[in-house]
Amino acid sequence: MQQDPTLDPRAIARLFPRDFTWGVSTSAFQIEGATREDGRGESIWDRFCRQPGAIADGSDGDVACDHYHRWQEDLNLVASLGVNAYRFSVAWPRVQPLGHGAFNAKGLDFYERLVDGCLRRGIAPHLTLNHWDLPQALQERGGWAERDTVHRFVDYAREVARRLGSRLRSITTHNEPFIQSVLGYETGIFAPGIRDRGAAIRVAHHLLLSHGLALQAMRADGVHSDLGIVLNLSPIEPASDSEADRARARLEDGRLVRWYMDPLLRGSYPQDVVEALGADAPRVEPGDMRTIATPLDFLGVNYYSRNVFRADGAVDPHTLGSEITDMGWEVYPQGLTDLLCRLHRDYALPDVYVTENGAAFPDDCVDSRVVDVARTRYIASHIAAAGRALAAGVPLKGFMVWSLLDNFEWASGYAKRFGIVHVDYATQRRTPKASADWYREFLRAERMSAAA
Numbered sequence: 001m002q003q004d005p006t007l008d009p010r011a012i013a014r015l016f017p018r019d020f021t022w023g024v025s026t027s028a029f030q031i032e033g034a035t036r037e038d039g040r041g042e043s044i045w046d047r048f049c050r051q052p053g054a055i056a057d058g059s060d061g062d063v064a065c066d067h068y069h070r071w072q073e074d075l076n077l078v079a080s081l082g083v084n085a086y087r088f089s090v091a092w093p094r095v096q097p098l099g100h101g102a103f104n105a106k107g108l109d110f111y112e113r114l115v116d117g118c119l120r121r122g123i124a125p126h127l128t129l130n131h132w133d134l135p136q137a138l139q140e141r142g143g144w145a146e147r148d149t150v151h152r153f154v155d156y157a158r159e160v161a162r163r164l165g166s167r168l169r170s171i172t173t174h175n176e177p178f179i180q181s182v183l184g185y186e187t188g189i190f191a192p193g194i195r196d197r198g199a200a201i202r203v204a205h206h207l208l209l210s211h212g213l214a215l216q217a218m219r220a221d222g223v224h225s226d227l228g229i230v231l232n233l234s235p236i237e238p239a240s241d242s243e244a245d246r247a248r249a250r251l252e253d254g255r256l257v258r259w260y261m262d263p264l265l266r267g268s269y270p271q272d273v274v275e276a277l278g279a280d281a282p283r284v285e286p287g288d289m290r291t292i293a294t295p296l297d298f299l300g301v302n303y304y305s306r307n308v309f310r311a312d313g314a315v316d317p318h319t320l321g322s323e324i325t326d327m328g329w330e331v332y333p334q335g336l337t338d339l340l341c342r343l344h345r346d347y348a349l350p351d352v353y354v355t356e357n358g359a360a361f362p363d364d365c366v367d368s369r370v371v372d373v374a375r376t377r378y379i380a381s382h383i384a385a386a387g388r389a390l391a392a393g394v395p396l397k398g399f400m401v402w403s404l405l406d407n408f409e410w411a412s413g414y415a416k417r418f419g420i421v422h423v424d425y426a427t428q429r430r431t432p433k434a435s436a437d438w439y440r441e442f443l444r445a446e447r448m449s450a451a452a
């Protein structure tokens with residue numbers, strides 16, 4: 001594998017400066033398990049997993065990677081890679097079981113141990129407040145479609161920041177509001193499994209509003225961690241030059257990219273999308289847009305693939321002639337360069353981090369070895385693509401691989417493996433894959449070239 005010149009760690013390492021952030025990402029529900037331990041409340045994903053047919057393999061998050069008990073071993077794995085950052089999320093129902101009212105000391109203690117464990121190992125902790133696992137009790141009051149949830153989130157954010165803020169490098173309010181809104185409330189393939197476009201648009205608005213209010217509240221409380229939000233973004237390309245294909249691609253770009261970037265960085269929703277939504281357009285109250293545009297310390301971008309649209313819908317990635325991952329997503333590293341350069345052109349960006357990038361491929365664990373050539377190539381080529389964006393002037397400060405471990409991949413269950421560390425779910429044995437070895441070697445080369 002190392003013979004492939006495009007994977008040469010030393011060549012790619014030369015693209016990055018000394019102070020660059022390198023990390024791995026996880027999220028609470030996907031790895032923790034222990035869903036009924038130490039006073040944790042129920043989350044919408046616990047409930048959703050019990051809906052027949054909701055999860056491809058009928059699984060749930062009850063055990064997952066058992067990270068709640070194995071976090072020390074997992075942080076040792078993180079440290080062994082040589083990264084300087086770890087991105088994880090807090091399970092809201094673990095620290096505030098009902099999403100309002102009393103906080104759960106044992107839940108907060110767990111994250112305190114985790115954060116201190118990172119610091120002891122020389123790893124900067126990057127915490128996400130909402131990686132989708134809303135307390136079920138709040139869902140019963142309407143969840144994110146209800147404006148009151150905005151204020152519940154701000155209370156939760158303040159408490160976590162009060163306990164941990166001084167030790168965190170960054171705090172992200174929300175991971176991927178688009179996914180929570182559209183997959184959770186419009187197509188219903190993710191929790192809470194609702195199909196109502198109007199509700200989905202309200203959800204997006206409330207997520208953005210709670211983000212802005214939480215930033216203001218945490219800053220007023222004196223929190224010094226960098227504060228920001230993470231969006232899933234992709235270049236959306238028309239299948240042809242025809243006016244109809246271009247119009248569709250523009251609208252899809254409006255819903256995925258501009259619907260979040262415009263309010264966050266310009267303080268307004270894109271007018272073309274507002275018009276297309278008609279009666280489903282959000283009810284914006286006075287002051288909302290200004291709150292949403294509260295200055296960001298950083299923007300996190302999760303990038304996996306591009307999307308190509310024809311007038312009548314998405315083009316099947318299998319017809320595009322590129323390699324395809326186990327998720328059915330096109331491998332398209334140039335899309336990361338294109339996306340970051342476009343954002344840099346169209347918006348006055350704060351610091352940018354690639355907060356997730358990685359790929360699911362079927363892995364074989366043979367004699368305790370997983371030679372995941374395709375994943376290694378995927379990660380190396382996307383790091384190189386990030387380096388090209390940096391060279392073009394994008395204020396890129398870090399890159400985090402999704403994911404440290406194979407884990408519960410939402411509606412796909414455990415069948416899709418994104419980890420650079422293999423997890424044997426029967427024994428919970430962790431085995432670093434060849435991609436983890438490559439990343440470690442790359443980071444060693446990076447440290448050496450930065451020192452030179």
Ligand code: FCB
Pocket residue numbers: 027030175176179232302356402409410418
């Ligand atoms: C992103 C999610 C992350 C993971 C990857 C594959 O949308 O943020 O939790 O599932 O996709």
